[in-house]
Every structure is written in structure tokens, then in C-alpha cells.
Amino acid sequence: MPFIPHTETDVREMLAAIGAPSIDALFEEIPAALRIKSLDGIPEALTEMETGRLMQQRASRDGRPLNFLGAGAYEHHIPAAVWAIVTRGEFYSAYTPYQAEASQGTLQLLYEYQSMMASLTAMQVSNASLYDGASALAEACLMAVRAHRKSKSARILVPAAVNPTYLEVARAITEGQNLKFDVLPYDAPSGTLGTSSLDAYKGQDITAVVVQQPNFFGLLEDVDAITDWAAANNALLIAVVNPLSLALLKPPGEWGTKGADIVVGDGQPFGVPLSSGGPYFGFMTTKLEHVRQMPGRIIGRTVDLDGKPGFTLTLQAREQHIRRSKATSNICTNQGLLVTAATIHMSLLGSAGLEKVAAASQTQTSALVAALTRIKGVKLAFSGPRFHEAVLQLDRKVSDVLDALAKRGIVGGYDLSRQYPDLGNALLVCATETRTDEDIAQYAKILGEVLK
């Protein structure tokens, strides 16, 4: 029997110890009318070999197209050591470290992770992760409402150039709690938020301002000015960032005069494969003064009975298993395994390595933009400074172009026209350090033929 070790003798002895005539008798408390005989809709079992063949067929059907799509999930090199260690059973098959003495490996790793994320974002504290970047933004908005006791409005300002799916998720998750999201238009020529759109809210009760750096179009926002505007108008500042970009870009803790209050994002660029959208992990860092309003697990260093240092879950009085209906969030799990990957990844690359990866991604995106805009019918939408994504405008419907490219083995980018109709036939493209000059030339060649 797959995964079940019992022999007939075992079963006989165990039933005798229980004093039950059969295994079936163990279910006698379930009303007979509810019991089912068999699961006819489930296929018969496959052996591991047969399952492997099936899965390989499915995988091969999708193939390995050349990818120029980002939009919140980015293809980067992952050192072989990362997943070799992550899939060690001691990490892979352990649970939440409730028994601290038997979980020091996971706990110390999470403490190291918290230290790295705090330093990378230039904030004081980090939690042990949330589900993903989008749900982390939702949690940040709820946290801002709790942390900003003087604000009564629960009103959050969100630029239109924040990842629109993140905003959709934030709305869905906060739906029952009466938050109000006001979407601010971006400045049409630059694709970034001008403080003039913020000034319409001057003097009003605003709980928080969200800003994404780089924004969904890959462009750099004037984060210093926006952070200062939030501080001057008594609003908290929630930063949404790509953690890789922070190897090059000013960290949120140093934005403006006072820095961001809450920083969130998706940790996927650090050692987590694209894998169809998950599991990734969301990160959250904040100022020490807000730590008791932060959701999710937090690890602290302390000492044991003999005075020896050790690690444990701390500030648990915020959490659902203690506070039940008054908890900061219903969240219990973090994304421990993905954090394990990210912590190993950050350790292997270090700041110097991440800088190189970020720089190479930016360089390759510039090369991609140069190559594609040489094609008739393709132009660059915004010329300002960017990280590793860019908006192109095409002379025809984007979805048709993407379909044609997919047929020729290219995943060509993200179609912005549904969420941003004012941008026309707009396509968001991305090249990371994994895209070679040959890859870019290949994309340009095929796009040229498609647009002919």
C-alpha cells in the first residue's frame, strides 16, 4: 500500500489492542446515512514511474519558451546550492517552530533572514514573511490603520502605477474592514506620480500613502518627495519594492526625511523559481515603534536556562492562536521554505553579487528596448530612469502580437491595454541577467517578422 507500512499482523494486533472487530468499526460514530462506499470520480492509482511519465508529458507540452515577461515575477539565476539545501528533509518536512528547542535550525535561519531584510530595506525590524507581495500589501494597509491611531479615515492613497493586481488583492482582503482606496493618476508624460496629484488631498485625514519603487511600468518614482509629502500630511508611507532593486536603489528607510513606515514586496527574485506564480513569499519590514502592529511570525534571540543564546517565536500575543478574534491577522503560516531559499540566495550572492545581478538586468533591459524600438511600429512610452522593465507601444493589438510570438516560442511581455486603456497598445517587457544578447536578437527578429 503506497505510503502505508502496516502488515496484516500489525493490523490484527492493533485491532485486538483497541478491541474493535475491524477497521471499519472505527468509523461507527459517523451516521450510516452519510457514509460513502468508494470515490468513483478519482482515477486508479499510478505507480511513481507512471506518474513521472505523465508529469513529464504535461511539462513537455508547455515547453520552455524564451521569456521576456516580468510584471511582478522575474526569471533570475538560482545557484544550485539553494534548492539542494532547501529540499533537505530537515527544512522541507519540518513544521512551524512551536517547539523551539527542536527547531533551532529554522528559527536561527529566520532570524538571519530578518536581519538581512531589515538591512536591505534600511528598516529596524522584519517579520518572518507573509504569503506573497500582493497579500503583504493588503496586510500593510490593515497594519497602517491599526498603527496610525490619530487617523480615523482608514483612507489609503494608491498611485495608478502600483501593480494593479496588488490593489485588487488589497481590496478583496480588506473588503470587510471599511478601508477606502483612492487611486491617484500618474503623470501622463512621465508615467510616474507627480506631487500635484497628491496635493488634491492636502489637509485631509489620510491614513497612508502607498508608493511602488520601481513602479509597475518599471519607472523610478520620486520617492523622497512622496515620502516627505506623506509625513507633512500626517499619513504613513507604505513602500512596495522589488528587493533586488534595493541593491542599487535608495532603500525605503532612507526615503525623504523620515523614511518609509512599512515596507513590503515579493521576495521571489531571491532564489525562488517562477513556477507558475507560487509559492513565493511576501516580506514586511517596519520601524520598531510599529512592531506590535505587525502581522505574522516574528523570531527573537534570547537565552536558555543555562544562559546560552537561542531563538524563539516572540511577540505571540499579537497572534490568532492567543488572541483569537482580536488578533492582528488570521495568518499563521509564513512561507518558511521560500524564506529558506531567499536567505541562502542572499548569503551566496551578498550585496556585491546582487548589485551585479541588478545592474546586468538593467543593462539587458536597455539593450532589449534599443533592439525592439528599432522595429517599425514599436516605440518607447516613457523615457525616464527605470530599473529592469519598460513600456513599449505597438501599432496594433497587443494580445494578437503576444499570441503570434507564443506560437514561435517567445513569451513577449505583459499586455497593459486592459488595465491601462489610456496607454493604447502598450506592452510591458523585461529582461533580466538571464537573457543573453542572442536571446534579445532572437526576440527582435521574430517581433520584426510578426509586425511586418
Next chain:
Amino acid sequence: MHEPLIFTHSRTGRSAAGQYPQAAAAEVPEKFRRKKRAELPEVSELQAVRHFTRLSQLNFSIDTHFYPLGSCTMKYNPRACNQFAMLPEFLGRHPLAPDSVSQGFLACMFELQEMLKEVTGMKGVSLTPMAGAQGEFAGVAMIRAYHKARGDLDRTEIIVPDAAHGTNPATATMCGCTVVEIPSLPNGDTDVEALKQALGPRTAGIMLTNPSTLGVFERRIQEIAKLVHDAGGLLYYDGANLNAILGKVRPGTMGFDVIHMNLHKTFSTPHGGGGPGSGAVGVGERLLPFLPIPIVGRDGDRYRWLDAQDLPQTIGRLSAFMGNAGVLLRAYVYMRMLGRAGMQRVAEYAALNANYMLARLQQAGFDAAYPGRRASHEFIITLKRQAKQLGVNAMDFAKRLLDHGFHAPTTYFPLLVPECLLIEPTETEAKEELDAFIEAMIAIQREAEQDAAKVKGAPYTLPVRRLDDVRAAKQLDLTYQRG
């Protein structure tokens, strides 16, 4: 065993240089540029590998230890599930890649939805919730959306038994509902009279776990379902204990309108040191329009994503993409390898192991919290007597078990049973392992009678002894400070 922090291995200028390109400098205007590097470790590849391998060795895990953590279903995570979910094509697939280059992946997800419908008796499934708690959120949000769509705006109360997981009341609050708690009877069943009192025109629904967290099957479930439905409320099934009844009884047949499943429990995806989980939801007819998006649909022989255009009343998106896809693939592989008979065996042998341990521990003199009841896939031992007579409590037993090489059962949950150990062996453990655990419990009992202080000082053989949690919360040390 002790492993220093990775930062102490760090030396300026050291790195794993083969892991990144020697790229040209970036073009970042001065005002956007980072001035001071983040303090990440500067170590060689071997130093990193050795450090994290050593850290892993400080953990208990299913692969290394019996891990009978009640309510968590710590069963074997087949290695094949991991290997097949990590085929390069699956790992490399961008979540927003066109459907035309995603048919293989979408076929797996569609079939997973169908199989989950079959085992739960539900009419529709969405795979997007990223954890059990998010599945719960989706479930309660759908119940609210249902009442709202009918103009039934006063239904904001969620009834929760006192034995429920803490996530149940926390979720109800998150959805803007108020919580009405009802007691359990001394025999472990829900107090139906108290339920009747709690039901009314403000009732949105009830959240139940069945079998409950007390380790027993709720025998009056049909009556409860009728009462709640007659009062205009809906029934939410917390799938935490689905392992106990897989293929034996369907939540849909019991009368539930919505369920979340913990794929990391019942369908054996890894717990990963506290995640990722996956909290797929299933619904009956009434809640179909409200399912979270995206869902995989089928037109003829083509699979495609269904979104808000297909489900205009959806409660929306809960993740940036489609949830924890890699976890879902692992669950899919597991279900295909078990097949229809294998799934029924899960519940059968989980129940056999639990009832065997319960019987033997009772024979050894331990007190069952609900004697006379059949255990589901888990059961509760109460150490109230030992705490009173010997001064040795459930936490002391738990810590001493670690010295015997067993991960402790769940302690102090459910909150209503004093000094409890919630023990869930799962179907994948062999009888010898269960016997060894039982012998350890007997040895600890004997030790407690002879030398209580010895038990109270445990553990002795782990990387650290008991930790000062008060100090951890008062003198916060949450990040490493150099110097």
C-alpha cells in the same frame, strides 16, 4: 551543537563569485542611488552550504523524527511529489504566460479541482488561497457576499465552537463579522441547545471542524446543518481534519456549503518549517458565483483561466497570480499516486493508528479527555492529574519527549481541555514507531513519579534547553547588529 550566525563567517570582499555576471555598472541617477551597501553576509559558497546544512541538522522533521503534532497531519511527504513539481518546464513557466503555452500545467490544475470536488462533495473549487487561514478567509467572505447579494445585510454573526482553531474567530473578525462562541458538551459534541439559542436573524453562518479539534466526530451534524439552514445561515467546514474522513464521508453530504482544505495536511505537501501551505476552497451550489479567481475552466479540449469576466460576483483575487502553484502540483502528484483506493486507506490507517495509541496509553494509565469515544485521526490525553499530583504538566511531558527523540504532540490546544496533549500519528507511521512513543510516555510517567524535577528541567539533549520567552518579548532582539 551550536552554529554561529552566518554574519560571523563574513569577511569583506569574500563572495561566491561564480553565481553572478561581471556586468557593467548600472545607470542610476544620483538621487535614486543607494549610498551604503546592505549588510549581507560575505561568504564563500562552501561556507554558506556548510552553515545552512548545519542549521538544518538542528531541526526535528518528519524525515528524521516521529512528529505527532495534533491537528497538523505531519505525514510523510513523498519525494516524488517534489521531484515532479520541480521539472524545469514547471519551474520556468511564468504565471502570466499565455494559455497556449500552459495547457500541460492547466490540465493538472483542472484535474486537481475535479478530484477535490469528488472527495468533498462540492460543486466548485478554487485553488488560489495560499494557506488554510486564507482559505478560511475566502470561505467567510463568500458567505458574506452571498447574504449581501440577497440584500440580507444584517447577517454578520459567525458562530464558532469553543474548541475551534484560533484562526476561525480571527478570520470572522477579518471579514467584518462578530463572533458568537458556543460551548462543547462534556462528551465532545457541540452543545446543540446552545446553538439553538445563538441562531437568529443575524446569523451569517457557523464554522465547524468535523471531526472536531477534540478528536471526535460530531454525531449530530445533520441536525446542526438543518438548524443552521432553517435559521438562514450557511455552514463552513474547516478542513483541518479532512485526513480523518477522506473517502469515508463527504462534507457536502453532511450539509456544508463551503470548505477549505489544507493541502499541506491531507494531501501531504511539505510544511516547510511553517509554510508554504495551500488552502483550496470548495463550495456548494449557492456559493458558486462567489469563488475567488482565477479558476481553471475547460472549453472543449482547451483549458483556460476564468476571471472576473466569467465570475462577475467573485470575492476577487487573493494572490498576485494563482496561489501556490508548486504546492498544488505536489498535491496533484500525491492524489494520482494514491488513487481512489489509496485515498480511502488514508482515513482508515490514520484512524487505526490513533485509536491504537489511545487504547494503549489508556491501558498504561493515562487519562483520555473523551473516554468512551472513538478517536478520529487524533485524540487528546489530559495530564491534569499528573500536574496536580506530581507538579509535572503537559509542557514538561512535551519537552521530555524531545529527549526521547520524538517531536512533541500539540500542547495546550484545544484550550478547553486542561493540560492536554493532542496526538496525531498519521497513517504513514509504522506500529513500531507508535510503540516506541508509548514506551517513552510510560518512562516519563515513571520518571515524573520518582524525580519530577528531572522532567521539569527537560530537554537536556537538544541544541538548547528551555528558552526564556519572557526575555525574548521584553528585550527585543529581532535583528543582528554588527559590533
